[in-house]
Each structure stands twice: as C-alpha cells, then as structure tokens.
Amino acid sequence: MQTFLRNPHLRRFGISFLVMELVALMTGPPGSTQTPTAGFRGSFFEASSFYGLFRTQRWVVFLALAVVVFAIWSGWLTQGSVIRTTTSKALTYPRAVTQRKPVRWSLLGVALIVALLLPRIVDDAFWHSAMTEQIGVFVLLATGLNVVVGFAGLLDLGYVAFYAIGAYTTAWITGSLPTPAPFHGHFDPFVAIPVAIVIVMVAGILLGAPTLRLRGDYLAIVTLGFGEIVTIFANNLYGITGGSQGSGPIPHPVLHVGPLHYVWSLKPVPYYYLLLVFLVIFLIAFSLLEHSRIGRAWTAIREDEVAAESVGINPLKYKVMAFAIGASTAGFAGVVTASQSNNVFPSSFTLQSSINILVLVIFGGMGSIFGVVVGAIIIQVAYSYLLHTPPQGYQSADLYMYLGALLVLMMIFRPSGLIPSRRRQREMVLSKAGEGHMDEVLTGDTP
Amino acid sequence: MMLDVQEATVRYGAITALHGISFQINEGEIVTLLGANGAGKTTTLRMLSGLHAPSSGAIFFEGADITNVKAHDFSAMGISHVPEGRRIFPQMTVEENLEMGAFKRSSAYHDDMSRMYETFPILKDRRKQLGANLSGGEQQMLAIARALMAQPRLLLLDEPSMGLAPMIVETIFRIIADIRKQGTTVFVVEQNAAQALRLADRGYVMENGRIVFSDTAQNLLHDERVRAVYLGESVES
Numbered sequence: 001m002q003t004f005l006r007n008p009h010l011r012r013f014g015i016s017f018l019v020m021e022l023v024a025l026m027t028g029p030p031g032s033t034q035t036p037t038a039g040f041r042g043s044f045f046e047a048s049s050f051y052g053l054f055r056t057q058r059w060v061v062f063l064a065l066a067v068v069v070f071a072i073w074s075g076w077l078t079q080g081s082v083i084r085t086t087t088s089k090a091l092t093y094p095r096a097v098t099q100r101k102p103v104r105w106s107l108l109g110v111a112l113i114v115a116l117l118l119p120r121i122v123d124d125a126f127w128h129s130a131m132t133e134q135i136g137v138f139v140l141l142a143t144g145l146n147v148v149v150g151f152a153g154l155l156d157l158g159y160v161a162f163y164a165i166g167a168y169t170t171a172w173i174t175g176s177l178p179t180p181a182p183f184h185g186h187f188d189p190f191v192a193i194p195v196a197i198v199i200v201m202v203a204g205i206l207l208g209a210p211t212l213r214l215r216g217d218y219l220a221i222v223t224l225g226f227g228e229i230v231t232i233f234a235n236n237l238y239g240i241t242g243g244s245q246g247s248g249p250i251p252h253p254v255l256h257v258g259p260l261h262y263v264w265s266l267k268p269v270p271y272y273y274l275l276l277v278f279l280v281i282f283l284i285a286f287s288l289l290e291h292s293r294i295g296r297a298w299t300a301i302r303e304d305e306v307a308a309e310s311v312g313i314n315p316l317k318y319k320v321m322a323f324a325i326g327a328s329t330a331g332f333a334g335v336v337t338a339s340q341s342n343n344v345f346p347s348s349f350t351l352q353s354s355i356n357i358l359v360l361v362i363f364g365g366m367g368s369i370f371g372v373v374v375g376a377i378i379i380q381v382a383y384s385y386l387l388h389t390p391p392q393g394y395q396s397a398d399l400y401m402y403l404g405a406l407l408v409l410m411m412i413f414r415p416s417g418l419i420p421s422r423r424r425q426r427e428m429v430l431s432k433a434g435e436g437h438m439d440e441v442l443t444g445d446t447p
Numbered sequence: 448m449m450l451d452v453q454e455a456t457v458r459y460g461a462i463t464a465l466h467g468i469s470f471q472i473n474e475g476e477i478v479t480l481l482g483a484n485g486a487g488k489t490t491t492l493r494m495l496s497g498l499h500a501p502s503s504g505a506i507f508f509e510g511a512d513i514t515n516v517k518a519h520d521f522s523a524m525g526i527s528h529v530p531e532g533r534r535i536f537p538q539m540t541v542e543e544n545l546e547m548g549a550f551k552r553s554s555a556y557h558d559d560m561s562r563m564y565e566t567f568p569i570l571k572d573r574r575k576q577l578g579a580n581l582s583g584g585e586q587q588m589l590a591i592a593r594a595l596m597a598q599p600r601l602l603l604l605d606e607p608s609m610g611l612a613p614m615i616v617e618t619i620f621r622i623i624a625d626i627r628k629q630g631t632t633v634f635v636v637e638q639n640a641a642q643a644l645r646l647a648d649r650g651y652v653m654e655n656g657r658i659v660f661s662d663t664a665q666n667l668l669h670d671e672r673v674r675a676v677y678l679g680e681s682v683e684s
Contacts, residue, residue, distance in 0.1 A: 311594075
C-alpha cells in the first residue's frame with residue numbers, strides 16, 4: 001500500500017482528481033439548511049454535457065477534466081523546460097523591440113489614438129459607462145497607488161481614503177453637503193479639481209508625517225486604520241457629510257473658457273475624455289518623476305534605508321512626498337466619480353476597494369507605470385465583462401474568488417507582476433535570496 | 448580639534464550601551480577604535496553618524512554642536528559614514544551608487560567621479576554592473592567611494608575589513624591611508640586590531656561601553672594589555 005501511494009504518477013493523478021472534484025463542488029448548486037446534501041448531489045450526480053460531446057453525470061465530466069489536467073501536468077514535467085524557455089524567449093523578444101525608442105513612442109501613440117477613438121469603436125451604453133467608472137477611474141487610482149507602493153515601497157492599505165476625501169471635497173465645494181460650502185458658494189466641479197488635489201495632498205502629509213517613521217507591517221496597519229476612520233467619519237458625521245444617506249445632488253462640470261463651451265451631463269463618454277486628459281498628464285508627470293532626483297531617492301530608500309540616510313536622504317521627507325503625490329490622482333478620481341455619479345455615498349469607499357486597487361498594482365507590476373496601467377485595464381475589463389454577461393449562476397461575490405485565484409497563480413508564477421519594472425523584479429529575486437535590504441524590518445538598524 | 452565627544456552616554460531603553468565616553472579626533476589624523484564584540488564600537492559609530500542620539504553629553508564637530516543633528520544631515524555637514532556591512536544599493540549600478548553618494552551636492556561632481564575611478568580602478572571596469580553582483584571587496588570599495596563622493600572632511604568607517612580576504616583587506620587599508628593623504632580625516636572602527644593599529648596614528652580601546660585607555664597606535668601595538676586581549680598571536684608573526 002505504501003509503495004502504491006508513493007507512485008508519483010498515481011499521486012499526481014490523485015491530486016488532479018481531488019482538485020477537479022473540488023471544482024465540481026464549487027461550481028455546483030448551493031445546498032440549503034433543509035437538505036444539506038442537495039449541494040453534493042447536485043454537484044456530482046446531475047446530468048451534464050461535456051462540451052456537447054456526451055451527456056453524463058457531473059462527476060464523470062470532472063473525472064475527464066482530471067485526466068486532462070493530469071496529462072498536462074505530466075507533459076509539463078517532462079517537456080516543461082522546453083516550454084518554459086520557448087515562452088520566455090517569446091516574451092523577451094517583444095521587450096527587446098519595445099525598448100527601442102522609436103518603437104516605444106509609436107506604440108504609445110497608437111495606444112493613445114485607440115484610447116481616443118475607443119468610445120466610437122465600442123458603441124455600447126454599458127461599455128461606455130464601464131470605460132469611465134470602472135476602467136478609467138481605477139487605472140487612475142492604480143497609477144497613484146503605484147507611486148506609494150511601487151516607487152517608495154510603502155504598503156498603503158487605506159488608499160481609498162484619499163479617493164473618499166476627493167469625492168467629499170467635490171460635494172463640499174459644490175454646496176451639496178449639509179455643511180455649507182466655503183464662502184457659501186456653489187462652485188463648479190472644475191474648481192473642485194485643484195482644491196481636491198490640494199486637500200488630499202495635505203491629507204497625505206498629515207497622515208504621513210507622524211506615521212511614516214514606522215516600517216513595513218506597522219505602516220500597513222496604520223494606513224488600514226486611516227482608511228477605516230475616513231469611511232466611519234463619512235458614515236456617522238450626519239451634520240457634515242450627510243451620513244449613510246450620502247450627499248445631495250452634485251452638479252456636472254461646465255466649461256466656459258474662451259471659445260470652449262461644454263456642459264457635462266449624465267453621459268459617461270465626456271467624462272471618459274476628461275479622465276483621459278488627466279490620466280495622460282499624470283502618467284507623463286509620474287514617469288518624469290520616476291527618473292528625477294526624487295525618484296532616485298525613493299529607489300534608494302526602498303533598497304536600503306540606512307544607506308540612503310548615510311548619503312544624506314531624509315527618508316521621512318521623501319516618503320511623505322510619495323504619499324502626497326500618490327494621493328493626488330485619487331483626489332482627482334474622487335472629483336470625477338462624485339460629479340459623474342451625481343452623489344457620494346460612504347459605502348463606495350470600503351477597505352475592499354482599497355484592496356482592489358492594491359491588487360491592480362500588484363497584478364500589473366509594482367513600480368512599473370506601464371505594467372500597472374495594462375494590469376488595471378485587464379482586470380477592470382474582465383470585471384466589467386463579468387458584470388455585462390455573467391456566466392450562469394454567477395454572483396457578484398464570486399468575483400473575489402476568481403480574483404483570489406488569479407493572485408495566487410500570479411504569486412507562484414510571476415510574483416513581480418505582469419510587466420514588472422526591471423529594477424523591482426531584481427530586488428524581489430534578491431530579497432528572496434536573503435540579500436539586499438529591501439523591505440527589511442528593524443534588523444539591527446534600530447534597536 | 449575636529450571632532451570632540453564629551454561624556455556621551457547612549458541608552459537603548461533600560462540598557463546603557465555607552466557610559467559617558469569622551470574622545471577627540473584631530474584634523475588629518477587616522478584614529479581607530481578597538482574593542483571586543485559588544486564593547487560599544489558600533490554604538491559609538493551610530494552615535495557619531497546621527498543614527499542614535501546620546502541621552503547625555505555632547506558632540507562637537509569643527510566647533511559646532513552636532514549632538515542632535517539627524518543622520519541624513521551629516522553628509523551635508525562634511526561627515527560621511529561607511530556603514531557596517533557595506534550597504535551599497537544592490538540594484539543600482541556602480542555609477543548610480545556613486546551618483547547617490549553625491550545626492551546632497553548641487554555642484555557638478557563628474558570630476559570627483561573620475562577621481563574615484565582613478566583611486567578604485569576596479570570600479571571603473573565594473574561601472575555598468577549592479578552593486579549586488581560585485582564581490583565583497585569591490586562592494587567595500589564602492590561603499591567607501593560612495594561616501595567620498597559627498598566630499599567629507601571626516602570619514603567614518605565601520606569594520607571595513609569584515610568578511611574580506613586578507614589580501615583585499617590589505618588593499619582597502621592602503622586606500623584608507625591614501626584617502627588621509629588627500630586630506631580627509633579618518634575614524635575607523637575595527638576588530639582586526641593589528642591591521643588597524645598599523646594604519647592609525649592613535650587608538651582608543653573600549654570595554655563594556657567605556658573607553659579604558661588610549662595612546663598612540665605605535666604604543667598600543669606594543670602594549671601588553673592590547674596584545675593579550677586583541678592581538679593574540681598576530682603581533683609575533
């Protein structure tokens with residue numbers, strides 16, 4: 001029996017079989033308290049068709065799938081190194097080409113043109129609003145969080161707080177909150193853009209200055225707390241924020257500058273263009289910043305804080321700067337969301353959304369602006385697609401199951417993200433090997 | 448007097464690491480601090496580079512009180528610290544590491560960069576390589592060169608020989624002597640007492656957080672107590 005179990009083929013098949021039957025159980029009908037076994041029976045002994053090839057009971061279908069998984073697994077083990085080198089070659093080749101400047105610039109140009117024409121190419125009301133509310137806003141948020149997490153190496157679990165502050169600032173400036181607007185005016189959301197950006201940056205400094213002395217896990221906990229505090233304030237300060245009822249109606253922005261006249265409405269496409277303009281500005285600013293003196297200081301702090309101090313970098317100053325600059329995009333995103341959706345509710349700014357934004361950054365590749373943008377687009381498009389055409393039996397909470405599985409796979413096969421920044425990727429490999437001082441917490445540096 | 452430490456006490460919580468130590472460094476000197484593990488050498492250097500402020504006592508640098516100056520302001524003041532364990536930036540190239548050394552300088556520093564490549568020819572060959580891919584000795588040279596890029600008047604070295612082959616240690620110490628000739632005062636903390644004393648002008652000996660005695664390096668090298676405790680057989684050879 002022992003030797004029988006040690007047989008590697010058999011063990012591999014056993015694992016494939018168990019995993020696939022688990023999938024059968026997960027995708028099967030839910031049970032109920034009256035008939036607790038209904039879920040099991042439905043999962044295994046229900047007639048189902050295997051791609052229309054044959055109709056049989058579900059467990060047979062998943063047995064067939066287990067055989068397929070087993071075959072792929074065995075194939076990978078024997079032919080794996082060939083496949084791996086081929087794929088990595090296939091992946092390095094485009095990179096080598098895109099590194100060339102003319103190629104890179106023309107690719108970016110094409111991407112911009114596609115982005116500009118997208119509302120014409122995809123002529124669908126659902127996708128128009130998804131483009132704005134789901135994709136545009138979240139790409140912007142991920143780009144901002146990337147400055148904090150990717151460039152400066154600070155784990156921020158309360159990023160959504162800045163988004164909330166941006167949105168509530170808009171409501172406040174336009175006179176839509178119970179608390180009166182400054183000077184009792186009713187300003188246009190355009191006025192809210194600079195005001196919101198300044199206020200979130202100040203909030204970033206106020207949060208950062210006392211807390212950024214902490215490192216690693218401690219900082220993550222404090223930012224988590226900050227995110228919760230902002231949501232709870234929004235929920236409970238009825239007199240100021242309107243509590244869980246949210247704000248009053250927020251007006252749409254109106255543009256009257258010289259010959260330009262435009263009035264935004266509930267339609268999402270004009271907001272999409274507004275987002276796109278600011279996204280391009282932020283992207284240019286952040287990529288300049290990455291290679292500036294400030295960017296180099298961030299890299300130095302991330303790689304070795306003690307060494308950074310010894311060459312004269314004030315870690316606290318640059319970390320606070322990262323917090324404030326990273327928050328600025330969230331402030332702007334807050335303005336757009338607030339005025340486009342016409343109101344602000346505290347329920348839009350939960351810990352869950354903070355984590356979602358962080359997932360976008362990790363998926364795309366921390367520290368790589370391009371990677372984060374592409375990663376955020378991929379995840380948000382997939383998410384919108386699931387909303388648009390949900391598979392049978394799909395519930396909105398299932399998304400997190402898929403997202404979780406995706407992250408687990410990412411962490412195993414591509415831990416530095418979809419399109420990692422080269423430096424960040426090397427740092428990860430090193431810190432795994434125990435070299436370098438990245439993300440080092442209090443080892444000998446501080447008693 | 449360039450650096451003057453007066454009765455400095457350093458505490459880590461309830462533990463007192465330095466019990467009111469006093470010592471001086473004059474301009475143009477190489478001064479070494481000897482001591483066994485846990486004697487307080489590294490704490491002294493951490494205090495001198497602003498990483499841990501003394502709870503009492505005072506530190507003067509060129510007449511100015513620097514007792515409570517923060518670590519990141521030291522390089523602009525003219526004190527550079529080569530930290531223990533080298534601590535170069537592993538994912539930056541040699542060149543980028545040197546550029547980081549000049550972070551606080553607003554003037555052009557490319558002359559200094561070529562001067563560093565003259566002093567450390569091996570770094571010139573490795574210019575485009577990542578810090579992590581250098582050997583231990585090359586990393587130590589890079590750490591020293593990076594510290595020198597800030598144009599310090601006082602260079603603090605923490606265990607420059609740690610983990611290096613004897614031949615490399617020889618080279619490093621020769622370079623330290625050259626650095627002094629070029630006008631930089633050097634304070635070096637070392638476990639390798641024989642090497643350090645042959646290099647230095649004066650030495651201080653620490654035990655249990657106190658400076659127990661000090662003398663010229665020549666005298667210390669022949670001092671019975673030092674020979675017994677720190678040098679062992681190495682002097683006889």
